[in-house]
Amino acid sequence: MSDEQQVGIVLVSHSGPVAESVAELARGLAAGGVTAPVAPAGGLPNGGLGTSAELIERAAASVDRGAGVAVLVDLGSAVLTVKSMLAEGDELPENTRLVDAPFVEGAVAAVVTASAGGDLAAVEAAASEAYGYRKT
Amino acid sequence: MLDTDFFRRWMTAAAASVEREADQLTELDSAIGDADHGSNLQRGFAAVTEVLEKDAPATPGAVLTLAGRQLISTVGGASGPLYGTLLRRTGKALGDDDEVTQAQFAQALAAGVAAVGQLGGAQAGDKTMLDALLPAAEALATSFDGAAEAARAGAVATVPMQARKGRASYLGERSIGHQDPGATSAALLVEALAATATATDGVDA
Numbered sequence: 468m469s470d471e472q473q474v475g476i477v478l479v480s481h482s483g484p485v486a487e488s489v490a491e492l493a494r495g496l497a498a499g500g501v502t503a504p505v506a507p508a509g510g511l512p513n514g515g516l517g518t519s520a521e522l523i524e525r526a527a528a529s530v531d532r533g534a535g536v537a538v539l540v541d542l543g544s545a546v547l548t549v550k551s552m553l554a555e556g557d558e559l560p561e562n563t564r565l566v567d568a569p570f571v572e573g574a575v576a577a578v579v580t581a582s583a584g585g586d587l588a589a590v591e592a593a594a595s596e597a598y599g600y601r602k603t
Numbered sequence: 604m605l606d607t608d609f610f611r612r613w614m615t616a617a618a619a620s621v622e623r624e625a626d627q628l629t630e631l632d633s634a635i636g637d638a639d640h641g642s643n644l645q646r647g648f649a650a651v652t653e654v655l656e657k658d659a660p661a662t663p664g665a666v667l668t669l670a671g672r673q674l675i676s677t678v679g680g681a682s683g684p685l686y687g688t689l690l691r692r693t694g695k696a697l698g699d700d701d702e703v704t705q706a707q708f709a710q711a712l713a714a715g716v717a718a719v720g721q722l723g724g725a726q727a728g729d730k731t732m733l734d735a736l737l738p739a740a741e742a743l744a745t746s747f748d749g750a751a752e753a754a755r756a757g758a759v760a761t762v763p764m765q766a767r768k769g770r771a772s773y774l775g776e777r778s779i780g781h782q783d784p785g786a787t788s789a790a791l792l793v794e795a796l797a798a799t800a801t802a803t804d805g806v807d808a
Binding site: 511515517519554555 | 676678679682684685687688691718722723770
């Protein structure tokens with residue numbers, strides 16, 4: 468499967484380091500072939516905590532290969548910002564989806580699935596399934 | 604009729620009001636939130652003022668759409684997408700007209716407020732900005748001052764409520780007894796609107 472057909476993943480956290488680290492973790496655990504494009508969009512452009520529509524827009528554009536983009540988010544304003552951008556219709560690449568998943572576990576599942584060539588629906592399903600893995 | 608300049612002056616007045624009341628908003632937010640509502644909105648509305656000076660949108664709808672876009676980009680907290688949605692949806696509902704009637708504006712604002720409720724999944728009584736915006740939008744059909752009064756009363760009415768949305772909801776019953784920062788800033792916005800109308804000749808305030 469060539470890179471052109473892989474689903475892109477955007478990781479939106481209130482914290483820049485969290486988004487970057489989770490991206491690195493997911494890439495690391497998905498390693499073994501060509502990993503799908505992953506971009507972190509964490510914190511504000513000045514490095515503060517929060518959510519930035521601009522960083523999200525840029526990250527989504529950078530991972531878009533035409534096969535769709537899955538966006539995973541952490542808390543409150545990250546969820547609302549992505550939802551409001553999707554509602555506008557022209558700020559995120561066509562076929563961008565907000566995926567309902569736990570942030571870290573969902574990111575790993577999404578990157579593994581996208582790297583294996585799964586389509587957007589498969590990536591979304593894999594990430595959401597991470598909710599089903601109970602820890603106690 | 605309300606022209607483009609009216610909406611630009613409303614946004615400028617709102618920015619000045621947020622600037623003036625930023626400390627109070629942050630104080631309210633430190634009781635039941637994460638103590639950044641004032642500074643977040645201050646940053647957002649400063650950016651709104653700047654972009655409106657630079658870009659000079661040509662219609663009322665374009666003023667509000669551009670302002671909303673700016674808030675979503677710069678605020679950083681949940682109030683960014685919420686106020687951004689309010690202004691953008693209101694702006695889009697106004698369409699491309701050069702001037703709009705007060706009735707048109709009231710209807711558009713109601714559409715914007717409904718979009719906020721949909722985005723955040725909140726209703727009246729949840730202790731959010733909607734508790735100020737819903738009665739304000741309704742009153743605006745007849746009076747600017749009435750809208751400001753309704754927004755202020757709506758904000759005060761959030762004091763005995765228990766928060767059911769956002770970070771304040773984590774506090775459960777401990778959120779009772781504090782005025783909601785979002786409803787308070789929403790009231791500031793509507794008060795700025797009424798003040799703009801009062802200062803404008805030919806607008807029945």
